[in-house]
Amino acid sequence: MSAAVQAQAATRLLLSGNEAIARGVWEAGCKVAAAYPGTPSTEILENIAQYPDLYAEWSVNEKVSMEVAIGASMSGARSFCAMKHVGMNVASDAFMTLTLAGVVGGLVVAVADDVGLSSSQNEQDSRFWGRFAHVPVLEPADSQEAYEMVKQAFDLSEEFNTPVILRLTTRICHVKALVTVGERDDRAISGFKIDAKRWVLTPANAKVALPRQIAREDALRQAAEKSALNLIDPGSDRRVGFVTSGPAFMHVRDSFPDAPVLKLGFTYPLPVETIKAFRAQVDVLVVAEETEPLMENELKAAGLADIHGKDILPRLGELTPNVLLPVIAKLLGEAPPPPAAYAKIDPFPRPPTMCPACPHMGVYYTLSRLRKRVQISGDIGCYTLGAGHPWNALDTTISMGASMGIALGMDKARSEDTKDKAVVSVIGDSTFLHMGMQGLLNIVYNRGNVTTLLLDNRSTGMTGGQNHAGTGKGLHGEDAPRIDFAKLCEALGVKPERIKKVDPYKLPTLFKAIKDEIEVKEPSVIITDRPCVLSEFYDGFKPYAVVDKDCNGCSNCLNVGCPAITVSRTGIRQRPGMPDVELKFTTIDTAMCTGCHMCVDSCGPKAIVPLHALTEAAQ
Amino acid sequence: MSDNIITNILVCGIGGQGVMTAAEILAQTAIAKGCDVKKSEVAGMAQRGGVVTSHVRFGKKVWSPVITPGTADILVGFEVAEGSRWADMLRPGGIAMVNTIRLTPPVVSVGLFKYPDDPVAQMRAAGVTVYDFDAGAIARDLGDLRLINTIMLGAIADYLPFPAADLEEQIVGRFRARKPAMVEVNQKAFALGRDAARQSQQALAVNG
Numbered sequence A: 001m002s003a004a005v006q007a008q009a010a011t012r013l014l015l016s017g018n019e020a021i022a023r024g025v026w027e028a029g030c031k032v033a034a035a036y037p038g039t040p041s042t043e044i045l046e047n048i049a050q051y052p053d054l055y056a057e058w059s060v061n062e063k064v065s066m067e068v069a070i071g072a073s074m075s076g077a078r079s080f081c082a083m084k085h086v087g088m089n090v091a092s093d094a095f096m097t098l099t100l101a102g103v104v105g106g107l108v109v110a111v112a113d114d115v116g117l118s119s120s121q122n123e124q125d126s127r128f129w130g131r132f133a134h135v136p137v138l139e140p141a142d143s144q145e146a147y148e149m150v151k152q153a154f155d156l157s158e159e160f161n162t163p164v165i166l167r168l169t170t171r172i173c174h175v176k177a178l179v180t181v182g183e184r185d186d187r188a189i190s191g192f193k194i195d196a197k198r199w200v201l202t203p204a205n206a207k208v209a210l211p212r213q214i215a216r217e218d219a220l221r222q223a224a225e226k227s228a229l230n231l232i233d234p235g236s237d238r239r240v241g242f243v244t245s246g247p248a249f250m251h252v253r254d255s256f257p258d259a260p261v262l263k264l265g266f267t268y269p270l271p272v273e274t275i276k277a278f279r280a281q282v283d284v285l286v287v288a289e290e291t292e293p294l295m296e297n298e299l300k301a302a303g304l305a306d307i308h309g310k311d312i313l314p315r316l317g318e319l320t321p322n323v324l325l326p327v328i329a330k331l332l333g334e335a336p337p338p339p340a341a342y343a344k345i346d347p348f349p350r351p352p353t354m355c356p357a358c359p360h361m362g363v364y365y366t367l368s369r370l371r372k373r374v375q376i377s378g379d380i381g382c383y384t385l386g387a388g389h390p391w392n393a394l395d396t397t398i399s400m401g402a403s404m405g406i407a408l409g410m411d412k413a414r415s416e417d418t419k420d421k422a423v424v425s426v427i428g429d430s431t432f433l434h435m436g437m438q439g440l441l442n443i444v445y446n447r448g449n450v451t452t453l454l455l456d457n458r459s460t461g462m463t464g465g466q467n468h469a470g471t472g473k474g475l476h477g478e479d480a481p482r483i484d485f486a487k488l489c490e491a492l493g494v495k496p497e498r499i500k501k502v503d504p505y506k507l508p509t510l511f512k513a514i515k516d517e518i519e520v521k522e523p524s525v526i527i528t529d530r531p532c533v534l535s536e537f538y539d540g541f542k543p544y545a546v547v548d549k550d551c552n553g554c555s556n557c558l559n560v561g562c563p564a565i566t567v568s569r570t571g572i573r574q575r576p577g578m579p580d581v582e583l584k585f586t587t588i589d590t591a592m593c594t595g596c597h598m599c600v601d602s603c604g605p606k607a608i609v610p611l612h613a614l615t616e617a618a619q
Numbered sequence B: 001m002s003d004n005i006i007t008n009i010l011v012c013g014i015g016g017q018g019v020m021t022a023a024e025i026l027a028q029t030a031i032a033k034g035c036d037v038k039k040s041e042v043a044g045m046a047q048r049g050g051v052v053t054s055h056v057r058f059g060k061k062v063w064s065p066v067i068t069p070g071t072a073d074i075l076v077g078f079e080v081a082e083g084s085r086w087a088d089m090l091r092p093g094g095i096a097m098v099n100t101i102r103l104t105p106p107v108v109s110v111g112l113f114k115y116p117d118d119p120v121a122q123m124r125a126a127g128v129t130v131y132d133f134d135a136g137a138i139a140r141d142l143g144d145l146r147l148i149n150t151i152m153l154g155a156i157a158d159y160l161p162f163p164a165a166d167l168e169e170q171i172v173g174r175f176r177a178r179k180p181a182m183v184e185v186n187q188k189a190f191a192l193g194r195d196a197a198r199q200s201q202q203a204l205a206v207n208g
């Protein structure tokens, strides 16, 4: 449990931004919080779940989490949802009309951008949503601010009858800093009041709301000009001044301790007049924002022509001191900072691996055996690692749930070369429930010829093993209704005889199932049913070992991709008239092996045996 | 702002080695000494056998949470090749404290990449001051591999801007509350880590 949950008011604690936000949400008297996991935002809801007196849930996707928050807000409860940047793309349909209707209970949407792209499929700047939806954007710069701003966001939301975006980045969510916490401000829920003119957004009603939205935006602009969240630190060296927000502020302050800085926390609507006044106080103005030139372009459009921004700073990634320092030195005509004292040493890469016994390995091992015959449309999760070594058995990843739509597009767009290839889509259970199942319905409806591999590992593995509607457990670990994937696929129109449940640890069975289904020219689904090894549902088995004298060095077991199997020695097989063959003899790290048995079937000479058989034989 | 002296410690290793715990203990020790602190958490998919680092920064007022390359005072390497990977983060005169354990990832084991013969020698060739020792061996002698964490913290205890006893108390305090039986062995591990670092430093001084 996070130390923040039990902390008394006025206690000072080292908290990540995500922990701090959770505390702020609770203190603000929020009554309903919903989210779908996604790095770097996941821990916000995991922490909220630990507080009493508020309802929290994992929703099946971000759009649903947004809708849950909207319903609660309409009912007069302070409500909250959190998501990673790409989650907002999914949630945006509901969001873009909610903004017209406004709120009753304060509604705060925390959106976490992956600036620097440590674990996402793209880097997008969520501040755009403020402009798009005409809603305020608050940007904290550290944990203390994140904690305070989420509370202020609820107030702002109610004061201006608007949802509020709390824009975060990885450096807020996943950095720990000191936070002084406060009291909870508990509030009663006023209850839903029927008001069709407001809540039923027919064209007529929306038309009435539109001018209100514009007036609200103007009022918000005035509020931003006066906001205490936008602060000038005059500094002593006025050669270069900075307008900045979020973690970029911290990097600017660190790099240029004496520079004048206008630190913006309330960044949309942009307080242009405040910035113009600040402009007059400095010789050169640099806008330091992560990542798009949003403030910069608006300032230029407002007539501040002679300012710098993305003309000198990178348009991607973080604006850390090592990025800022040389750029500003150059701007000032100063010598660049000295390079680091020591040369960079670049040993081998250490990419993330699947866990030993991960059930996904059996699927990719099998697909790699069928590689020449299949095109593989993939999705997002731990199973995206199937694109890499040793399997090379995943050909596309775009966005969550896209695998089946993309597979159908591939099926309908075949060339002479690909006309005989089978199209396979691979999708995880959480992803299938998130945005995937419509794609399957679409395959059925449009008579596609796609074999779907639904990897049911009873976990949202990639983001740390959260529960979902297919695990049978809720956010708090309590029992919950569990979707039956086979029945669901049948309900979506897949013929019952084309739905197969397979144990992915049984490689020969899995191979046969995939081979059979790709030969059938209609939609089919193969559901694998072994749990993620990090989940509570996984029970390990006894470890295996390689009998060294029986290992012929074929290294086939390495193609399973289990990190417990390593090469013990190498050799060369020479045969007259034949090219030399490199041999790799293997060994199994018994401390890592959980006895899933997958590699056993990959071994021709049957050199992989239960460890106890080996030790007994030795005695 | 020249009185705002910041200490930068970079802790690195691979998923599951306890890098985050070590960083947390350092951060809490600095807080107990009245410092402002920032500490970065794992970014991304690092858990599954990938590279893990944590930046710990403390002083009067810490702004940026990231250590600028070339400004780390101490690099704590829980694994030797990982220590070498981040050695360029050190400032001139900074020290690398490295556990000599070699953890080979699958891409190396299958022959796609080579594990360097001697990462410590590479670091020294680049001019880095490295103190290295086998923390795993010490932990094994003490009967618990989880002690590597305490041993590594003990090893850097004499290079911090506060007394070693403060760091030791931070570690031991955690066990006193939850697992009193572990207090003594952690004290031992801490002391042995300190000795090991001292010996490595002396050996380096003698060999020039």
Ligand SMILES: Cc1ncc(C[n+]2csc(CCOP(=O)(O)OP(=O)(O)O)c2C)c(N)n1
Binding pocket: A036, A037, A038, A039, A062, A084, A086, A087, A090, A120, A121, A380, A381, A382, A383, A400, A427, A428, A429, A430, A431, A432, A457, A459, A460, A461, A462, A463, A532
């Ligand atoms: C719209 C969106 N929301 C959230 C994420 C973060 N995310 C990536 S994969 C994933 C779920 C993976 O779970 P599952 O499909 O069950 O596969 P597993 O990792 O268990 O193999 C999540 C939540 C994302 N990339 N995009």
Ligand code: SF4
Binding pocket: A353, A354, A355, A357, A358, A359, A360, A382, A383, A457, A461, A462, A532, A533, A534, B048
């Ligand atoms: S966390 Fe689970 S799904 Fe992800 S690699 Fe490990 S076993 Fe596989």
Ligand code: SF4
Binding pocket: A356, A357, A543, A544, A560, A562, A563, A564, A565, A588, A592, A593, A594, A595, A596, A597, A598, A599, A600
């Ligand atoms: S049985 Fe084989 S594949 Fe399974 S965990 Fe052990 S070594 Fe890995």
